[in-house]
Amino acid sequence: MRNERTTEEVAHGIRRRVFEHSMRNNGGYLSQACSAAEQLAFLYNEALHLGPSTRPLIPPPFAGVPSADNPDYQTGAGYNGPFAPEYDRLFIAPAHYALVAYACLIEVGRMAPEGLEMFNKDGSSVEMIGAEHSPGMEVHNGTLGIGLSTAAGLAWGRARRGETGRVCVFMSDGEVQEGQTWEAVQAAAHHRIDNLWALMDVNRQQCDGAMDDVMEVRDIAEKFRAFGAVVAECDAHDLDALREAAATPHPGRPLIVLAHSSPTQGMEFLRRRFPRLHYVRFKSEEERREMNEAIAAELGIPPVPLEEAH
Amino acid sequence: MAEIVNRPYARAFEEYALRHDDVLCLSADLTSSCEIDGFRDRHPERFLSLGMAEQNMMSFAGGLGMAGFRPFLHSFGVFLYRRPYDQLVASVAYPRRRVRLMGFLPGVTTPGGMTHQAIEDVAVMRTLPNMTVLEAGDATEVESLVEAADSVDGPVYCRVLRGAVPRLFDTPLRVGLVRELSEGSDVLVVTAGITTEEALRARAALGRAGVSVRHLHLTTHKPFDAARIVEHAASVRRGVVTLENHLIAGGIGSQVAEALAEAGLARRLRRLGLRDTYAHGGSRPYLMRHYGLDALALVRAVEELTGERTGIGEEALEAVRIEAVHSAVKAEAL
Numbered sequence: 001m002r003n004e005r006t007t008e009e010v011a012h013g014i015r016r017r018v019f020e021h022s023m024r025n026n027g028g029y030l031s032q033a034c035s036a037a038e039q040l041a042f043l044y045n046e047a048l049h050l051g052p053s054t055r056p057l058i059p060p061p062f063a064g065v066p067s068a069d070n071p072d073y074q075t076g077a078g079y080n081g082p083f084a085p086e087y088d089r090l091f092i093a094p095a096h097y098a099l100v101a102y103a104c105l106i107e108v109g110r111m112a113p114e115g116l117e118m119f120n121k122d123g124s125s126v127e128m129i130g131a132e133h134s135p136g137m138e139v140h141n142g143t144l145g146i147g148l149s150t151a152a153g154l155a156w157g158r159a160r161r162g163e164t165g166r167v168c169v170f171m172s173d174g175e176v177q178e179g180q181t182w183e184a185v186q187a188a189a190h191h192r193i194d195n196l197w198a199l200m201d202v203n204r205q206q207c208d209g210a211m212d213d214v215m216e217v218r219d220i221a222e223k224f225r226a227f228g229a230v231v232a233e234c235d236a237h238d239l240d241a242l243r244e245a246a247a248t249p250h251p252g253r254p255l256i257v258l259a260h261s262s263p264t265q266g267m268e269f270l271r272r273r274f275p276r277l278h279y280v281r282f283k284s285e286e287e288r289r290e291m292n293e294a295i296a297a298e299l300g301i302p303p304v305p306l307e308e309a310h
Numbered sequence: 311m312a313e314i315v316n317r318p319y320a321r322a323f324e325e326y327a328l329r330h331d332d333v334l335c336l337s338a339d340l341t342s343s344c345e346i347d348g349f350r351d352r353h354p355e356r357f358l359s360l361g362m363a364e365q366n367m368m369s370f371a372g373g374l375g376m377a378g379f380r381p382f383l384h385s386f387g388v389f390l391y392r393r394p395y396d397q398l399v400a401s402v403a404y405p406r407r408r409v410r411l412m413g414f415l416p417g418v419t420t421p422g423g424m425t426h427q428a429i430e431d432v433a434v435m436r437t438l439p440n441m442t443v444l445e446a447g448d449a450t451e452v453e454s455l456v457e458a459a460d461s462v463d464g465p466v467y468c469r470v471l472r473g474a475v476p477r478l479f480d481t482p483l484r485v486g487l488v489r490e491l492s493e494g495s496d497v498l499v500v501t502a503g504i505t506t507e508e509a510l511r512a513r514a515a516l517g518r519a520g521v522s523v524r525h526l527h528l529t530t531h532k533p534f535d536a537a538r539i540v541e542h543a544a545s546v547r548r549g550v551v552t553l554e555n556h557l558i559a560g561g562i563g564s565q566v567a568e569a570l571a572e573a574g575l576a577r578r579l580r581r582l583g584l585r586d587t588y589a590h591g592g593s594r595p596y597l598m599r600h601y602g603l604d605a606l607a608l609v610r611a612v613e614e615l616t617g618e619r620t621g622i623g624e625e626a627l628e629a630v631r632i633e634a635v636h637s638a639v640k641a642e643a644l
Contacts (some may be wrong), residue, residue, distance in 0.1 A: 065404070065439075066404060066405055066440065067406070067439065068406075068407045068440075068464065069442060077406075098474075128464070131402070132405060138402045138462070139372070139376070139401070139405065140401075140402075140404055140405070141400075143396050143400055144402070145365075146396070146397055146400055146401055148365040148402070149365070149368075149369030149372075149373070150369045150370070150372050150373040150376070150398070150401055150505050151373060152366075152372040152374075153369065153370035153371060153372060153373020153374060153376070153377070154373035154374070154376045154377050155373070156358075156370075156373070156374065157373065157376070157377025157378065157379050158376075158377055160377075160379075161377065161378075174416045178365055179365070180365040180369070180397070183361075183363035183365055184369075184370075186361070187360055187361065187363065187366050187367075187370060191358070204322075212442045247369070265492055274644030310492050
């Protein structure tokens with residue numbers, strides 16, 4: 001399914017929605033929208049072969065966790081289209097990118113804008129840290145490092161069944177600090193799993209700040225290659241570069257696309273906060289007003305009418 | 311005299327897997343140790359080597375489950391939950407994947423010491439929502455464990471016995487099965503896995519000494535049949551003894567205590583097992599004696615409840631020992 005809008009428009013819409021939501025709600029995952037907007041827009045708008053959403057535009061409330069007593073349980077996977085042999089699957093590994101992913105679902109017509117109003121509200125399925133039942137989420141990824149392994153297993157199983165759909169993992173570079181990421185790559189390479197690829201947002205940021213200060217990870221491209229993956233690198237904000245990197249042939253191996261991003265792309269005002277960008281809160285009303293006007297100007301949109309907000 | 315069956319798991323798994331196309335065999339570098347080396351050699355297309363990387367194996371299995379496969383994960387029990395616990399919860403238990411965790415060498419059945427001894431696995435697994443927990447106590451149960459585990463619509467953890475295993479029972483293990491091995495009226499003894507054999511020995515000696523023992527053998531730690539336990543506990547006068555190849559916290563002893571308390575049934579309870587301690591490495595008979603998991607410990611606990619000395623000592627228990635079992639089983643190599 002292809003959207004009528006350009007991927008550039010979708011990316012801009014993601015930044016705008018995340019910005020507006022963060023302004024109204026006194027903070028949010030702004031930096032993740034800056035770094036990942038083009039990547040998620042690229043995945044949903046053109047790179048992935050997804051069927052139409054099978055779920056309501058307005059997400060239903062939380063309907064219980066999986067259990068033998070909850071036979072009607074559904075994951076959020078239906079927002080990414082039906083499970084059919086020809087369609088791709090997408091795992092959003094860094095579940096704290098959920099706000100950005102939800103904004104993307106709205107921009108590509110898979111969720112209504114009202115869905116974002118349910119974000120982080122009690123009783124809602126549109127959770128702050130994407131859960132398995134949240135729109136667009138297919139598995140739990142809240143603990144970092146498990147997404148690629150799960151995807152490798154699913155991809156192996158799909159290949160065994162002769163399905164043509166691929167499995168894609170959107171990852172964050174902080175995940176390379178987890179040992180499981182490397183276990184996953186070596187296993188995928190060992191079993192020649194090549195219907196698997198990952199797009200990694202390399203923004204060099206993590207919760208505590210800049211990755212180089214928290215835990216140096218050195219040359220991750222070289223490390224991924226040494227563990228058996230095919231690696232392509234590109235500028236995360238250059239769509240043609242993303243297209244070219246994602247098209248890299250990788251027979252017999254998983255593909256890891258390292259998309260080098262800026263954690264303040266499109267909202268350079270956030271540089272003032274560097275390197276504490278993981279979750280942006282306002283220190284004062286004055287700062288909130290200042291940020292509202294400055295970033296709105298950068299995005300070319302009117303500032304959010306804060307007086308009307310709660 | 312009990313028949314000794316050699317490698318019952320190997321034969322049972324292969325036979326079952328070949329009849330079910332969606333069953334896959336996964337191993338984390340303990341393939342011959344978990345008796346699936348023959349399966350690997352004969353059916354390489356159904357075997358996935360995941361190497362010494364249990365965290366990845368667990369999430370990978372979750373992915374296979376998503377694709378509709380039913381992977382059987384083979385490792386020592388301890389390696390299926392301690393290191394990959396987060397993955398176990400997020401990738402397998404929460405989403406109710408039909409992943410079968412075959413945990414070999416439970417409790418002190420390994421000579422490997424602390425790092426190899428799964429002594430809190432039942433406690434950990436039975437507190438996980440969506441998990442089913444089974445334990446085999448003889449060759450027949452090992453053989454039927456494969457099919458029973460695969461009948462569950464969700465994840466299952468199994469305590470599996472390997473190598474030379476005595477055949478005590480002639481009917482298969484089913485999920486939820488409680489075996490009533492004797493119907494005494496003085497003391498209720500509840501066991502599972504290898505401790506059942508110890509209780510059989512103790513029971514014979516206790517019977518000769520005039521103590522009437524009611525004996526239940528559990529195959530299913532979860533779902534736990536609390537009503538059944540209460541019903542049997544109500545029909546003995548002196549109290550209840552649990553004997554488990556596990557810590558006394560979180561396993562059979564705890565489950566029985568919870569069942570009695572919730573039912574408001576007042577019976578004294580003696581819980582035998584590892585008492586808030588790690589164990590060290592050694593042979594199974596040595597460890598069972600050292601940590602009080604054997605027939606002698608059970609006799610002493612019964613005496614405490616009845617308040618009467620039976621005069622039963624080691625020699626009397628030796629006399630009822632199922633000789634073929636212990637002469638055939640040496641301290642197992644890893």
